[in-house]
Amino acid sequence: MKSYLSNSMFTCGPFAESADIVEEFANKMYFSYLFSDSMKKHEELQKEYEEAIESDDEDAAKACLAELRLMEGVYKVSFSIFDSDEMIPS
Secondary structure (H helix, E strand, O other), rough: OOHHHHHHHOOHHHHEEEEEEHHHHHHHHHHHHHHHHHHHHHHHHHHHHHHHHHHHHHHHHHHHHHHHHHHEEEEEEEEHHOHHHHHHOO
């Protein structure tokens, strides 16, 4: 995926490093937003699943559980992409 700043005219010189830093910051902010949004959706699904279990609605419970497992699988894949050392601030 190419970003806007990758096509920047600042490929060398004093602004090149700043452009790279801004791009990295923007990517991390967007990832943070997506992760936060996903966690909210996960919490909502968890509540729906618990309500379906309490009301003995097997079909709804199975659907929620399948979606929860799918989301958890996506989290595992997403986290495996990122190097753990990269996520630790220096």
